[in-house]
Amino acid sequence: KTNLPRPARRRVMTVANQKGGVGKTTSTVNLAAALAMHGLKVLVIDLDPQGNASTALGVDHRSGVPSIYEVLLGEVSLADAAAVSDQSDNLYCVPATIDLAGAEIELVGMEGRESRLKEALPTGAFDQLNPDYVFIDCPPSLGLLTINAMVAAEEVLIPIQCEYYALEGLSQLLRNIELVQNHLNPNLQVSTILLTMYDGRTKLADQVTAEVRKHFGDTVLRTVIPRSVKVSEAPGFGQTVLAYDPGSRGSMSYLDAAREMAERGFGGE
Ligand code: ADP
Numbered sequence: 200k201t202n203l204p205r206p207a208r209r210r211v212m213t214v215a216n217q218k219g220g221v222g223k224t225t226s227t228v229n230l231a232a233a234l235a236m237h238g239l240k241v242l243v244i245d246l247d248p249q250g251n252a253s254t255a256l257g258v259d260h261r262s263g264v265p266s267i268y269e270v271l272l273g274e275v276s277l278a279d280a281a282a283v284s285d286q287s288d289n290l291y292c293v294p295a296t297i298d299l300a301g302a303e304i305e306l307v308g309m310e311g312r313e314s315r316l317k318e319a320l321p322t323g324a325f326d327q328l329n330p331d332y333v334f335i336d337c338p339p340s341l342g343l344l345t346i347n348a349m350v351a352a353e354e355v356l357i358p359i360q361c362e363y364y365a366l367e368g369l370s371q372l373l374r375n376i377e378l379v380q381n382h383l384n385p386n387l388q389v390s391t392i393l394l395t396m397y398d399g400r401t402k403l404a405d406q407v408t409a410e411v412r413k414h415f416g417d418t419v420l421r422t423v424i425p426r427s428v429k430v431s432e433a434p435g436f437g438q439t440v441l442a443y444d445p446g447s448r449g450s451m452s453y454l455d456a457a458r459e460m461a462e463r464g465f466g467g468e
């Protein structure tokens with residue numbers, strides 16, 4: 200049914216950048232929706248207490264619903280906390296409720312505090328969901344929640360906003376990734392960088408784009424996500440931009456980015 204390659208092995212991607220408002224959540228839900236639209240099975244794990252990814256996927260995240268918080272505590276399985284999005288039968292989301300706000304501190308005293316998400320990700324025959332792609336939408340910090348995401352994943356996707364301070368703080372993020380690689384997860388790699396909120400009317404956007412490409416080379420997707428009102432309106436309707444306005448530039452660019460990611464593959468597969 201899909202004209203995108205199905206990965207030979209599940210791809211687990213952490214979407215991280217400790218800066219807020221750079222397009223982590225927007226990229227997570229729209230790339231996920233784009234892959235699901237092509238028939239691939241996708242699970243989004245909302246790891247931000249704000250629950251913005253849950254909102255955009257139309258998944259209930261009021262306090263009390265089974266969420267990633269209970270999964271991290273070991274009270275609920277990931278499959279039991281996953282809800283299907285009303286936008287696609289192939290698209291699942293483990294929501295984040297406001298209860299997750301305390302988890303950053305609660306986790307400190309827990310056994311295996313850095314690997315609780317990894318332990319919760321089922322494998323093989325035990326996996327009822329069996330997704331082709333898992334996206335983990337991180338909060339805007341480098342705390343234990345983001346570390347859990349980096350331990351659970353093999354790939355990091357870094358969205359970078361095409362604006363003046365784009366590269367600020369990036370070295371801190373890369374340093375943290377290196378620490379995780381050295382101590383907790385040697386398989387982790389920055390596989391994908393996605394330029395977001397590109398405004399073609401400004402010279403600055405082109406300068407940032409050129410600088411990021413110079414630094415990171417082929418890790419940067421050729422597709423750039425334009426700044427678009429439709430993209431920012433969609434979450435207000437509990438939708439991805441693919442559902443809200445399928446023909447829009449924003450929607451098309453996320454479809455292109457998803458295709459590029461899928462065709463590129465990971466780890467030679
Ligand atoms: P993060 O998850 O990194 O904090 P978000 O994805 O929530 O960032 O994006 C921050 C804000 O920018 C949101 O209001 C979102 O709707 C808006 N936004 C994200 N991408 C675009 C875009 N391509 N065009 C216009 N607005 C965007």
Ligand code: MG
Binds near residue numbers: 225251337338
């Ligand atoms: Mg976010």
